[in-house]
Amino acid sequence: MRHFLDFEKPIAELEGKIEELRRMTEPEGVNIAEEVARLSEKTERQLRVIYAKLTPWQKTLVARHPERPKAMACITALLTEFTALAGDRAFADDAAVVGGLGRFRGRPVLVVGTEKGTDTESRLKHNFGMARPEGYRKARRLAELAGRFGLPILTFVDTAGAFPGIDAEARGQAEAIARSIEAFLDAPVPIVATITGEGGSGGAIALAAADRILMLEHAIYSVISPEGCASILWREAQAAEQAAEALKLTAEDLKRLELIDAIVPEPLGGAHRDPEAAIAAMGDAIAAALEPLAGIEGPALKARRREKFLAMGRDHGG
Amino acid sequence: MSWLTEYVRPKIRTLLGRREVPENLWHQCPACQQMIFQRDLEKNLKVCTHCGHHMRATAAERLAWSFDEPGPTRIELPKAPFDPLRFRDQKRYAERLREAREKTRMEDAVLVAHGRIGGQPAVVVAMEFSFLGGSMGAAVGEALLAAARLAVLQAAALVIYTASGGARMQEGAISLMQMPRSVIALSLVKEKGLPVVIVLTDPTTGGVTASFAMLGDIQIAEPGALIGFAGARVIEQTVREKLPEGFQRAEYLHEHGIIDMVVRRTELRETLARLLGLLASEPAAAA
Numbered sequence: 038m039r040h041f042l043d044f045e046k047p048i049a050e051l052e053g054k055i056e057e058l059r060r061m062t063e064p065e066g067v068n069i070a071e072e073v074a075r076l077s078e079k080t081e082r083q084l085r086v087i088y089a090k091l092t093p094w095q096k097t098l099v100a101r102h103p104e105r106p107k108a109m110a111c112i113t114a115l116l117t118e119f120t121a122l123a124g125d126r127a128f129a130d131d132a133a134v135v136g137g138l139g140r141f142r143g144r145p146v147l148v149v150g151t152e153k154g155t156d157t158e159s160r161l162k163h164n165f166g167m168a169r170p171e172g173y174r175k176a177r178r179l180a181e182l183a184g185r186f187g188l189p190i191l192t193f194v195d196t197a198g199a200f201p202g203i204d205a206e207a208r209g210q211a212e213a214i215a216r217s218i219e220a221f222l223d224a225p226v227p228i229v230a231t232i233t234g235e236g237g238s239g240g241a242i243a244l245a246a247a248d249r250i251l252m253l254e255h256a257i258y259s260v261i262s263p264e265g266c267a268s269i270l271w272r273e274a275q276a277a278e279q280a281a282e283a284l285k286l287t288a289e290d291l292k293r294l295e296l297i298d299a300i301v302p303e304p305l306g307g308a309h310r311d312p313e314a315a316i317a318a319m320g321d322a323i324a325a326a327l328e329p330l331a332g333i334e335g336p337a338l339k340a341r342r343r344e345k346f347l348a349m350g351r352d353h354g355g
Numbered sequence: 356m357s358w359l360t361e362y363v364r365p366k367i368r369t370l371l372g373r374r375e376v377p378e379n380l381w382h383q384c385p386a387c388q389q390m391i392f393q394r395d396l397e398k399n400l401k402v403c404t405h406c407g408h409h410m411r412a413t414a415a416e417r418l419a420w421s422f423d424e425p426g427p428t429r430i431e432l433p434k435a436p437f438d439p440l441r442f443r444d445q446k447r448y449a450e451r452l453r454e455a456r457e458k459t460r461m462e463d464a465v466l467v468a469h470g471r472i473g474g475q476p477a478v479v480v481a482m483e484f485s486f487l488g489g490s491m492g493a494a495v496g497e498a499l500l501a502a503a504r505l506a507v508l509q510a511a512a513l514v515i516y517t518a519s520g521g522a523r524m525q526e527g528a529i530s531l532m533q534m535p536r537s538v539i540a541l542s543l544v545k546e547k548g549l550p551v552v553i554v555l556t557d558p559t560t561g562g563v564t565a566s567f568a569m570l571g572d573i574q575i576a577e578p579g580a581l582i583g584f585a586g587a588r589v590i591e592q593t594v595r596e597k598l599p600e601g602f603q604r605a606e607y608l609h610e611h612g613i614i615d616m617v618v619r620r621t622e623l624r625e626t627l628a629r630l631l632g633l634l635a636s637e638p639a640a641a642a
Contacts, residue, residue: 199565201585201593206603209613211564211584218538218566238522238531239565239584246535260522260531260562265589270444270524285440285527294439296528343539347500350493350529353439 040309042098044087048306051080084306091255093281093290097263099255100234101197104309106316107166108135108150108193111233114316115191115323116141116148122182124175128208131172133164133200134244136179141191142324147183149176149244150193153234166235167200170213173243177213177220184335189227189327192244195234197262199243214243221246222342225335229326231301231319232256232288233308248342249326250296252288253319254303258296259286294353299326384408400620409577409620411557413459414466417481417516421624427468427479433501435463435494440527448525451487459486463494464519467502469509473628475635476511478502482518484558489519491563492526496533496540499567503540512550512631513541517568521561530562537567545572550634552627555582555605555614573630574614575623576605582614 041049055076058069091099099105112119116139123130136149153166183190199210221228221244230247236258252258261269266284267276291297301322308315330338380393386408396403400420401410412420418427442448456462464486469478480502482489499515506513522530544551553571555564557580564584576582583603591598601607605617618626 199584201589203590203594203596203598203602206583206585206590207607207611209569209611212569212613214565214584215534215538215567215569218535219542219570222535222538222542239534239562242531242534243565246538258528258531260527261524266444266524276444280444283440283442283444283527284524291528294527294529296532346532346535346539349532349536350436350439350496350526353436353529 040103042095042102044091044095044098045306047083048080048087051076051083055080081305084310088255088306092278093257093284093287094263094278096255096287097235097257097277097281099307099309100257102234102307102309103155104312105195105234106308106312107155108152108195108233110155110312111193111231111316111319112137112139112148112150114313115320116146119148122179125171125178127171127174129169129171131164131169131175132162133166133168133196134172134175135163136175138188141189141327142320145186145188146191147179147188148191148193149179151196151240151244153195164200166196167198168196168240168243169200169202169205170208170210173199173210173213173217176244177217180217180220180224183226184224187226187335189229189330190221190224190247191323192228192230192247194230194232194236194241194244195256196237196240197235198237199240214239217243218246222346223339225339227327227330227333227338228342229323229330231323232258232297233319237262246342246346248330248338248345249298251299251301251319251322251326252291252297253301253308253315254288255307256288257281257286258288258291259284294350296349385410402620407578407619409557409579411484411518412620413485414461414464414481414483414516414518417556418466418468418479420620421479421481421514421627422468422470422472422477423474423628425470427470429466429468430501430505432462432465432467432494433497435492435497436529438525439493439529440525442525442527444525451525455486459483461486463492463498464489465495465498467498467505469505469511472512472514472624473632475628475631476509477627477631478506478509478511478513480513480515482516482563484518484520487523488521489517489563490521490523490530491519491533491537492523492530493533495523496536499537499540500543503543506544506549507547510547510549512552512634513544514552514554514627514631515567515571516554516556517559517563518556519559519561519563519568521563534562534566538570541567541570550631552630554618554623554627555608556580558582560584560586569613572634575616575618575626576608576614577620577623578605578617580605582608
């Protein structure tokens with residue numbers, strides 16, 4: 038059963054009808070195939086209308102869609118010979134952060150991502166994509182490994198944020214995030230980060246200090262969740278829609294603010310309607326982003342990456 | 356308050372001499388409720404003379420307390436983008452900024468000065484919590500970078516007093532980007548073999564702890580300071596557990612190996628002087 042968002046209701050109804058028709062035996066005088074085609078066309082038109090003017094809050098819901106392709110789906114589809122690596126070598130393996138070695142279009146790379154999981158069981162296993170210090174320490178270890186072997190790093194970011202837990206604090210959540218940011222900034226290899234769904238604050242930037250930062254069309258990237266912002270600044274979580282608007286968290290906003298490099302277009306109706314096509318588009322965008330970085334020496338890459346972050350925000354505002 | 360109490364009373368007071376002690380000469384300790392004579396409190400660097408509670412200090416006080424004679428030389432901070440998102444909640448961010456500037460007479464949530472600590476050259480950054488919760492936006496990021504560059508230029512240590520609720524929401528993802536920017540600032544100093552000492556003061560949380568504030572060569576915290584990544588309320592709501600006694604306090608972090616030491620404010624300058632001296636005795640391969 039497909040999951041429909043509130044504003045996708047008209048689509049749900051149309052698709053329900055199509056489904057019904059398909060199950061029917063051909064009644065007198067009705068051409069089912071024709072009717073299905075007509076309704077399918079109508080669905081597409083509707084989708085185009087709805088998705089052409091998603092509000093920032095609606096994009097937030099799309100970015101969090103349970104059927105949106107998750108990190109492991111991207112990794113297994115885009116890489117061959119994927120070999121998962123585990124652990125922070127100190128405490129545990131945090132399944133909220135996945136990663137390993139593999140080949141991207143024939144070339145060895147290192148991948149790291151935050152994984153939310155796809156069903157109840159896996160969501161629990163991956164802690165809904167909210168990492169503990171072990172996760173960020175694993176990310177840091179993998180970034181250092183990539184540096185040692187000259188492997189480009191691809192990251193897939195989709196997280197509500199770092200896990201807010203007693204254990205996480207006791208083991209140095211803040212330090213783990215800080216060191217991960219530092220490790221990515223220092224890696225002498227090309228890094229392409231893709232914000233695939235939710236780019237949630239510190240937990241996201243921990244894996245996104247990259248040379249090229251891509252964002253899926255309906256992904257969001259924000260310093261705080263709209264709900265969190267609403268409860269602090271509006272003093273009511275119901276103001277989340279307004280907060281989403283004010284935070285300027287859509288891919289378009291981030292591109293305009295020059296905080297990301299490119300927007301990856303999603304299939305009509307969002308990545309969740311056609312994960313395969315969404316991942317394929319991501320693959321092309323990542324390849325295009327990696328290409329110009331290929332010939333640059335490590336120290337120069339690092340220097341450019343620094344300059345990139347140092348320039349951020351400088352030309353905006355009054 | 357009528358014109359009479361407002362304008363006449365001070366005159367009466369002068370006429371009567373100093374028999375009536377103005378209220379603002381006494382300060383009540385928020386921890387032990389004891390009254391402390393303001394002058395004693397200031398002499399004791401805003402540490403309660405009864406119970407040792409560390410009250411919050413301003414950025415200007417931090418600078419004043421840090422350096423050897425003749426004290427700090429403040430530097431002018433670079434201009435940062437103003438209200439890049441034209442953010443508005445129930446109030447405009449532009450207005451909140453103006454109010455904070457008026458209240459604190461600071462441009463943003465941070466001051467930077469240089470001078471000497473125990474004879475060692477040092478650049479000191481002090482965050483101001485009363486300026487929009489000490490939040491880190493582009494201005495704080497720029498200030499940290501300016502301080503780092505100055506430290507490199509002067510071959511000085513970088514000392515940072517943190518006091519912040521985290522990233523400045525009203526600057527959206529631009530404030531988030533101050534996390535990597537501030538990490539770069541510290542790297543500039545460290546790469547030259549110069550020491551970075553972080554002094555975590557009450558409170559330091561969120562994106563500030565998850566970036567430069569945890570990356571010092573030496574991590575110091577003031578007694579009782581609240582230091583953490585996530586807010587206590589958020590954690591409680593997430594894990595539905597009672598938080599342990601002393602959770603996210605300086606002593607808790609020390610016990611968990613996250614910081615090097617908890618140092619009383621009255622011993623801070625001496626500690627900094629000693630540390631900077633020790634770290635300067637073997638200059639690393641400074642390029």
